[in-house]
Amino acid sequence: MARAATTSDVFNAVAEPRRRQILILLLDRERPVTEIVQAIRLDQPSVSKHLRVLHEVGLVRMRRNGRHKLYQTRADGIRPLHEWASTFERYWSSQLLRVKQRAEQMAQPDQKKSTIHKEKE
Amino acid sequence: MARAATTSDVFNAVAEPRRRQILILLLDRERPVTEIVQAIRLDQPSVSKHLRVLHEVGLVRMRRNGRHKLYQTRADGIRPLHEWASTFERYWSSQLLRVKQRAEQMAQPDQKKSTIHKEKE
DNA sequence: TTGACATATTCCCATATAGGAATGTTATCG
DNA sequence: CGATAACATTCCTATATGGGAATATGTCAA
Numbered sequence: 001m002a003r004a005a006t007t008s009d010v011f012n013a014v015a016e017p018r019r020r021q022i023l024i025l026l027l028d029r030e031r032p033v034t035e036i037v038q039a040i041r042l043d044q045p046s047v048s049k050h051l052r053v054l055h056e057v058g059l060v061r062m063r064r065n066g067r068h069k070l071y072q073t074r075a076d077g078i079r080p081l082h083e084w085a086s087t088f089e090r091y092w093s094s095q096l097l098r099v100k101q102r103a104e105q106m107a108q109p110d111q112k113k114s115t116i117h118k119e120k121e
Numbered sequence: 122m123a124r125a126a127t128t129s130d131v132f133n134a135v136a137e138p139r140r141r142q143i144l145i146l147l148l149d150r151e152r153p154v155t156e157i158v159q160a161i162r163l164d165q166p167s168v169s170k171h172l173r174v175l176h177e178v179g180l181v182r183m184r185r186n187g188r189h190k191l192y193q194t195r196a197d198g199i200r201p202l203h204e205w206a207s208t209f210e211r212y213w214s215s216q217l218l219r220v221k222q223r224a225e226q227m228a229q230p231d232q233k234k235s236t237i238h239k240e241k242e
Numbered sequence: 243t244t245g246a247c248a249t250a251t252t253c254c255c256a257t258a259t260a261g262g263a264a265t266g267t268t269a270t271c272g
Numbered sequence: 273c274g275a276t277a278a279c280a281t282t283c284c285t286a287t288a289t290g291g292g293a294a295t296a297t298g299t300c301a302a
Contacts, residue, residue, distance in 0.1 A: 091196030
């Protein structure tokens with residue numbers, strides 16, 4: 001399986017770069033599909049599919065206007081993501097913790113340097 | 122393709138529920154792989170693979186301690202996600218905007234109710 | 243060195259899904 | 273009604289990847 005159980009939650013929806021693009025584009029005002037197609041340089045069916053995903057997880061609203069369907073970002077839908085990320089906030093904002101961890105590493109000099117990811121702190 | 126270009130960025134990493142579980146688990150203190158295996162009820166190879174992904178995108182650090190490898194969340198890695206989500210903050214916190222949108226919808230009563238997603242506002 | 247433990251990697255399979263092409267659907271207008 | 277515009281859906285293909293089994297790698301202890 002390519003991505004477990006909850007295939008369509010907010011986390012999955014924003015994992016796709018094109019969808020993040022669309023969300024930013026539709027943040028300030030509503031736009032018809034054609035305008036989105038032009039803006040993000042993707043064919044219309046693909047855009048419609050992304051919009052469907054975004055709509056299903058509540059990240060965009062849509063209203064019909066004549067022959068057009070106007071989409072707009074529902075910023076509210078981002079809140080779960082924001083709140084989840086906020087859980088980590090006090091850890092990265094804590095200099096003390098970082099110092100503590102540094103000290104622990106100092107006390108364990110027999111570690112191997114990671115070749116994959118270099119520590120940024 | 123199952124997920125475009127940047128297959129392994131932070132957004133993709135946290136799109137996986139198991140990995141979010143691991144990140145929370147490793148937030149307060151470092152733990153060896155075996156302990157993670159027990160905690161999240163997943164086989165060891167799968168856990169190792171998730172840890173690899175998390176390490177590659179900088180969401181966990183690792184240090185060796187004897188035969189054990191101790192993993193811990195690098196909260197700092199969540200910041201890009203948090204900052205991205207914050208972009209939307211002023212939109213959901215703005216009551217005024219919501220009222221404005223409500224007014225626009227009132228002026229356009231010929232819309233169809235979405236059967237997929239019900240507006241929560 | 244041998245054995246045991248801890249972790250990582252490889253191989254395989256099933257599923258999810260992005261994109262493109264073709265087609266279907268819905269609404270407006272003459 | 274018929275044509276057209278605007279979207280949505282379906283079908284297809286290629287790729288990504290999660291989980292499990294088997295295997296490999298690495299480290300310590302005796």
